[in-house]
């Protein structure tokens with residue numbers, strides 16, 4: 734959590750206030766229902782606060798869904814859906830900015846550069862059908878390792894290609910650390926595997942987090958090579 738709980742409570746009541754003032758009456762309940770989903774999510778709260786403060790085009794609509802477009806090193810791009818519109822929002826360090834209507838408004842150059850997109854058109858295309866974006870935050874919390882199925886914070890099943898080596902930060906199933914640590918050329922029996930597992934446990938294994946994928950940055954290149 735980025736914000737201490739008290740600040741977060743304040744944020745939530747501030748958003749509720751903006752909803753009361755800015756959203757047409759019949760949409761206030763759905764607006765607050767969505768808010769309830771994100772009470773523990775400072776990124777979503779920042780985006781909602783900014784949305785209801787700004788009320789793009791003064792449309793007085795409720796946000797009924799938040800989609801995740803992309804995120805990179807603490808900068809998150811979200812899509813806020815209302816009944817009839819979709820807005821792109823960038824959130825960084827608890828600050829949100831509405832970038833405009835998705836696809837319709839030109840994406841700022843600095844955002845395109847940051848997320849390595851060559852043009853507004855290419856960025857929009859890369860998002861795929863906008864209504865099919867994954868719901869932000871809510872499900873990611875329980876996300877499981879795509880390879881071995883453990884949950885965030887749990888240790889991978891040994892041999893999982895997503896597990897990161899605590900010695901070299903490489904891909905544990907591919908790096909050479911197991912041979913180096915056991916001082917052998919190859920791992921031939923269960924005893925060696927157990928011995929390695931003990932070494933691994935005392936070193937401290939790297940549990941799964943949702944940033945890790947089979948193509949975790951830095952694990953796909955160079956780790957297959959012998960050092």
Ligand SMILES: [Zn+2]
Pocket residue numbers: 878879880881882883889890893894895896941
């Ligand atoms: Zn795994």
Ligand SMILES: [Zn+2]
Pocket residue numbers: 898899900901902903904905908909910911
């Ligand atoms: Zn290693």
